[in-house]
Amino acid sequence: MTKEIICTVCPTGCTIHVEGENGNITKIEGFSCPRGKVYAENEFTAPVRILTSTAKIKNAKTPLVAVRSKTPVPKEKLFDCMVEIRKLELTPPVNRGDVLIKNICDTGVDIIASGEVK
Amino acid sequence: MNKITCDVCIVGGGPAGLSAAVAAKKAGAKDVLIVERDEALGGILQQCIHPGFGLKLFKEELTGPEYFGRFVDEANELGVKALLNSMVLEVTADTVTCINGELGVCEISAKAIVLAMGCRERTRANIVIPGTRPAGVYTAGTAQRLINRQNEMVGKKVVILGSGDIGMIMARRMTLEGAKVEAVVEIMDFLAGLTRNRVQCLDDFGIPLLLSHTIIDIKGNDRVESVVIAQVDENKKPIMSTAREIECDTLLLSVGLIPENELTSNAKIEISPITKGPKVNQYMQTSIKSVFACGNVVHVNDLVDNVSAESAKAGESAAKFAAGKLEDSTAVTVETGDNVRYVCPQSVIPADEKVDLYFRVMKPQKGVVITVTDGDNVLFTRKAIKVNPGEMEKATVSVKDITSLMVSVKEA
Numbered sequence: 189m190t191k192e193i194i195c196t197v198c199p200t201g202c203t204i205h206v207e208g209e210n211g212n213i214t215k216i217e218g219f220s221c222p223r224g225k226v227y228a229e230n231e232f233t234a235p236v237r238i239l240t241s242t243a244k245i246k247n248a249k250t251p252l253v254a255v256r257s258k259t260p261v262p263k264e265k266l267f268d269c270m271v272e273i274r275k276l277e278l279t280p281p282v283n284r285g286d287v288l289i290k291n292i293c294d295t296g297v298d299i300i301a302s303g304e305v306k
Numbered sequence: 307m308n309k310i311t312c313d314v315c316i317v318g319g320g321p322a323g324l325s326a327a328v329a330a331k332k333a334g335a336k337d338v339l340i341v342e343r344d345e346a347l348g349g350i351l352q353q354c355i356h357p358g359f360g361l362k363l364f365k366e367e368l369t370g371p372e373y374f375g376r377f378v379d380e381a382n383e384l385g386v387k388a389l390l391n392s393m394v395l396e397v398t399a400d401t402v403t404c405i406n407g408e409l410g411v412c413e414i415s416a417k418a419i420v421l422a423m424g425c426r427e428r429t430r431a432n433i434v435i436p437g438t439r440p441a442g443v444y445t446a447g448t449a450q451r452l453i454n455r456q457n458e459m460v461g462k463k464v465v466i467l468g469s470g471d472i473g474m475i476m477a478r479r480m481t482l483e484g485a486k487v488e489a490v491v492e493i494m495d496f497l498a499g500l501t502r503n504r505v506q507c508l509d510d511f512g513i514p515l516l517l518s519h520t521i522i523d524i525k526g527n528d529r530v531e532s533v534v535i536a537q538v539d540e541n542k543k544p545i546m547s548t549a550r551e552i553e554c555d556t557l558l559l560s561v562g563l564i565p566e567n568e569l570t571s572n573a574k575i576e577i578s579p580i581t582k583g584p585k586v587n588q589y590m591q592t593s594i595k596s597v598f599a600c601g602n603v604v605h606v607n608d609l610v611d612n613v614s615a616e617s618a619k620a621g622e623s624a625a626k627f628a629a630g631k632l633e634d635s636t637a638v639t640v641e642t643g644d645n646v647r648y649v650c651p652q653s654v655i656p657a658d659e660k661v662d663l664y665f666r667v668m669k670p671q672k673g674v675v676i677t678v679t680d681g682d683n684v685l686f687t688r689k690a691i692k693v694n695p696g697e698m699e700k701a702t703v704s705v706k707d708i709t710s711l712m713v714s715v716k717e718a
């Protein structure tokens with residue numbers, strides 16, 4: 189498998205070419221610095237993303253409160269996590285940083301409140 | 307009429323206004339008042355629930371609410387006051403007039419004023435798209451507000467016109483909420499927004515980016531039924547033989563922002579024809595000396611971190627002005643050299659200090675050297691692998707004894 193990865197670590201945006209099978213990298217070129225190499229390796233073997241969304245809240249001035257994954261979750265689990273977040277029904281108060289879902293979809297990552305409703 | 311007096315009055319409580327308020331307090335201003343038309347502080351960041359804020363300033367990746375939350379906490383601790391649900395109607399050299407549902411009309415006398423009204427989105431009317439006028443055409447930011455603050459999903463099959471950051475971020479948001487984004491259509495031959503947004507918002511979800519394409523027709527009677535897109539030639543004219551129809555129920559426009567400057571022009575403050583915002587010097591001071599400006603009202607920023615830095619300067623300068631301590635002398639105009647569209651600040655007062663010059667290029671260019679010169683004297687030089695109109699550049703220079711200033715971007 190080969191993959192063209194655009195590095196997003198800095199605005200230079202190098203295109204890094206990675207080759208390999210089942211997460212074993214056999215060839216990697218096009219990066220301009222060590223940070224880019226690490227980024228491309230992770231992108232190739234186990235890409236992760238921070239997930240942000242909103243959760244419903246009852247009896248509050250606003251119908252929604254902003255939420256996020258505390259740390260990045262595996263990219264392929266984004267849609268599964270969305271299903272869980274959609275099931276939330278919160279009530280005030282919700283404070284920034286409150287843990288709303290522990291270990292979402294067995295990723296080891298918590299969903300926390302990024303917004304606040306007093 | 308209600309009368310209020312303060313040292314520094316700030317119009318707008320987004321990230322720019324908040325940062326200016328905090329800095330004004332820290333610089334010694336006693337009464338600092340923010341006047342905000344919304345029911346809460348935070349400005350546009352209240353609806354920007356995505357990550358990508360604060361990487362420069364806090365060295366961590368925050369969401370919009372987390373980013374402005376830090377400033378709100380700090381403003382509260384420092385005793386900044388805020389008048390919410392209050393629309394500012396008029397600004398003069400020493401007064402801000404606003405209307406508030408409970409208090410009625412309020413007249414605020416201030417020793418210094420900071421304008422931080424942000425910007426608004428360009429709409430269909432600004433860019434002239436032919437076709438019918440069905441429901442289902444939204445600006446990307448309006449859709450963002452509806453989905454992220456009001457819990458109203460705007461559509462199921464979406465086409466986005468314009469490759470600005472807001473449009474790309476909405477492409478991801480709507481995909482995660484179960485909509486199908488058919489394409490992002492961009493008339494230029496390069497991306498308008500940040501590369502990282504292209505990777506994480508479009509490529510991640512296999513959303514096609516069609517560069518050098520535009521929308522030539524919108525079809526549908528009550529609701530959008532489809533749009534017709536076509537490739538454009540070098541002169542941005544659609545090539546009719548490439549036209550094809552895409553079925554969709556929603557069209558989002560992400561075609562740029564315009565600084566919100568009615569108050570500014572009514573106050574007869576000098577406006578730059580390029581940025582469409584007030585001209586400022588390094589103290590973020592406008593052509594009326596008691597009035598300062600910062601954030602998107604001055605020039606459209608892609609990174610809120612820059613807004614916070616620039617706005618802190620405005621707040622600090624306003625506090626100094628209110629105390630009669632701001633330096634004043636003849637300013638030097640900053641000239642735009644090769645491939646530079648604009649520089650902010652537009653003028654600099656020579657002083658024993660370093661000044662951040664923020665600028666944008668006209669067109670993408672690779673392998674360049676950025677220079678700032680005072681006649682034959684080179685004050686700054688930096689090589690860059692590439693420059694892009696979508697990404698703001700910065701050069702920091704000492705401005706002691708300068709007699710002219712020019713920023714240029716040339717092939718290395």
Ligand SMILES: Cc1cc2nc3c(=O)[nH]c(=O)nc-3n(C[C@H](O)[C@H](O)[C@H](O)COP(=O)(O)OP(=O)(O)OC[C@H]3O[C@@H](n4cnc5c(N)ncnc54)[C@H](O)[C@@H]3O)c2cc1C
Nearest residue numbers: 318320321322343349350358394423424472601602609610
């Ligand atoms: C959709 C979107 C996505 C973005 N994504 C990112 C990102 O990922 N990372 C990043 O770093 N930056 C991002 N930005 C940029 C960043 O959000 C802006 O640079 C920043 O919000 C600008 O702050 P501001 O205070 O100038 O304007 P705003 O946030 O617009 O605040 C202006 C405030 O002034 C108030 N106001 C206006 N007129 C009046 C009046 N007459 N009377 C009273 N109040 C008034 C408004 O209600 C508002 O609260 C994004 C911007 C948008 C629009």
Ligand code: SF4
Nearest residue numbers: 195198201202220224
């Ligand atoms: S490889 Fe290094 S230089 Fe290139 S984009 Fe990534 S971080 Fe920047």
